[in-house]
Amino acid sequence: MQQITISELKNFVGQEVTLYGWLYHKRSSGKIKFLVLRDGTGYVQCVYFKGNVSDEIFDIADRIGQESSIIVTGKVKQEPKAPGGYELDASDLKIIYDTHDFPITPKEHGIEFLLDNRHLWLRSKRQVAIMRVRHRVVKAIRDFFDGKGFTLMDAPILTPNAVEGTSTLFETKYFDLGSAYLTQSGQLYAEAGAMALGKVYTFGPTFRAEKSKTRRHLTEFWMVEPEVAFADLNDDMDLAEEFLEYIVQTVLKEKDEELKILERDTTKLQNVKRPFPRIHYNEAVEILKKHGVDFQWGNDFGGGDETIISEQFDRPVMVHHYPAEVKAFYMKRDPQDERFALAVDVLAPEGYGEIIGGSQREDDLDTLLKRIAEHNLPQSAFEWYLDLRRFGSVPHSGFGLGLERTVSWICGLEHLREAIPFPRLIYRNTP
Numbered sequence: 001m002q003q004i005t006i007s008e009l010k011n012f013v014g015q016e017v018t019l020y021g022w023l024y025h026k027r028s029s030g031k032i033k034f035l036v037l038r039d040g041t042g043y044v045q046c047v048y049f050k051g052n053v054s055d056e057i058f059d060i061a062d063r064i065g066q067e068s069s070i071i072v073t074g075k076v077k078q079e080p081k082a083p084g085g086y087e088l089d090a091s092d093l094k095i096i097y098d099t100h101d102f103p104i105t106p107k108e109h110g111i112e113f114l115l116d117n118r119h120l121w122l123r124s125k126r127q128v129a130i131m132r133v134r135h136r137v138v139k140a141i142r143d144f145f146d147g148k149g150f151t152l153m154d155a156p157i158l159t160p161n162a163v164e165g166t167s168t169l170f171e172t173k174y175f176d177l178g179s180a181y182l183t184q185s186g187q188l189y190a191e192a193g194a195m196a197l198g199k200v201y202t203f204g205p206t207f208r209a210e211k212s213k214t215r216r217h218l219t220e221f222w223m224v225e226p227e228v229a230f231a232d233l234n235d236d237m238d239l240a241e242e243f244l245e246y247i248v249q250t251v252l253k254e255k256d257e258e259l260k261i262l263e264r265d266t267t268k269l270q271n272v273k274r275p276f277p278r279i280h281y282n283e284a285v286e287i288l289k290k291h292g293v294d295f296q297w298g299n300d301f302g303g304g305d306e307t308i309i310s311e312q313f314d315r316p317v318m319v320h321h322y323p324a325e326v327k328a329f330y331m332k333r334d335p336q337d338e339r340f341a342l343a344v345d346v347l348a349p350e351g352y353g354e355i356i357g358g359s360q361r362e363d364d365l366d367t368l369l370k371r372i373a374e375h376n377l378p379q380s381a382f383e384w385y386l387d388l389r390r391f392g393s394v395p396h397s398g399f400g401l402g403l404e405r406t407v408s409w410i411c412g413l414e415h416l417r418e419a420i421p422f423p424r425l426i427y428r429n430t431p
């Protein structure tokens with residue numbers, strides 16, 4: 001008997017096949033048992049008709065529990081009303097492992113219960129759909145940068161220094177060498193890569209000991225960080241908008257089935273096309289004031305501010321030139337007005353807020369030394385980074401895109417925790 005996967009059923013209409021998988025769902029109607037099988041490639045309804053199978057097989061079909069691992073044999077039929085458009089007219093059923101009391105039943109469960117059972121919750125149709133979209137976003141990210149001649153240059157996880165401020169560092173003891181910190185961002189290493197290879201990207205897990213319990217913050221999240229030598233802030237914004245357009249339009253084209261399962265209204269995602277609006281920080285402050293927000297110039301924007309700003313546009317908006325006071329030490333200042341950093345945040349529509357943060361980097365050695373001192377950072381931990389300014393320094397820029405925020409936005413999720421296989425939050429680091 002031909003062993004196939006559910007995704008191959010269309011090629012075997014009228015033939016007897018064997019499928020391996022798990023019982024996803026079961027219902028009865030008198031002399032008929034409908035078993036929905038899942039195998040990781042799709043779902044198929046297997047029909048056990050009492051008159052067509054032995055009593056023993058019909059009895060197995062009657063008593064096996066949700067998520068039992070099974071082997072099903074039967075004839076493939078086209079059935080428009082069945083999930084996926086095909087059905088199996090079943091003739092045999094073998095149990096690999098019978099399962100009873102699988103904790104995640106079709107009824108509603110609380111989020112903490114689901115997160116405690118994340119290793120099992122991942123099997124649900126919704127979570128499978130999200131993981132497939134995440135995978136396709138990751139592939140689009142790599143395809144985009146590989147296609148534009150970037151070299152992958154993955155940064156270390158164990159690092160000697162902060163990048164985005166010292167208040168969100170995870171510290172660990174490192175043998176007799178004192179402390180190491182889980183990377184907040186691969187950027188500084190990507191800068192070294194850009195000086196060697198021109199344009200690079202680093203893509204991996206990054207860590208922030210965020211004290212905030214919000215739907216947009218994880219303590220471990222994945223970030224892709226391109227870095228380009230000889231690029232300025234405008235080049236950075238050009239790259240960011242081309243990148244985002246590519247990711248969103250690719251996923252819309254290739255993951256419509258999953259987005260349907262997630263009941264995602266993709267109308268606004270269709271608008272994610274260049275050019276994106278680009279506004280100065282001062283213009284963004286004006287928008288807030290016009291909407292009655294009592295906003296103090298010089299502050300950074302909070303989630304609520306970002307929502308109001310992004311609601312004025314039908315696609316992601318790029319806010320550039322933030323007050324240097326609220327930005328990281330490495331950002332170059334605008335030579336026309338040193339109050340402003342040559343920074344850009346890309347705000348996604350529909351209240352998803354900042355998904356990209358980037359900037360042009362300070363390329364002058366003495367100025368960077370001054371910034372490190374102003375931010376009370378230990379110069380000794382940055383000597384290697386300062387060497388990039390001592391030896392052949394050039395203007396250069398880059399940004400970081402948060403993978404989970406991007407997946408949440410594309411899938412229309414309420415919280416980042418569903419956008420990563422095993423979320424790490426301020427009050428959770430299991431399973």
Ligand SMILES: NC(=O)C[C@H]([NH3+])C(=O)NS(=O)(=O)OC[C@H]1O[C@@H](n2cnc3c(N)ncnc32)[C@H](O)[C@@H]1O
Pocket residue numbers: 163164184185186187208210216217218219221223225226354355356357358359398399400401402403404405416
């Ligand atoms: N190479 C660079 O220039 C990147 C730069 N060093 C950086 O880390 N910028 S960022 O802190 O705004 O973070 C960048 C993005 O990383 C995401 N981000 C940032 N922090 C988080 C948390 N806590 N959870 C989830 N996602 C997060 C979010 O999309 C941000 O826009």
Ligand SMILES: [Mg+2]
Pocket residue numbers: 345354356357
């Ligand atoms: Mg940011």
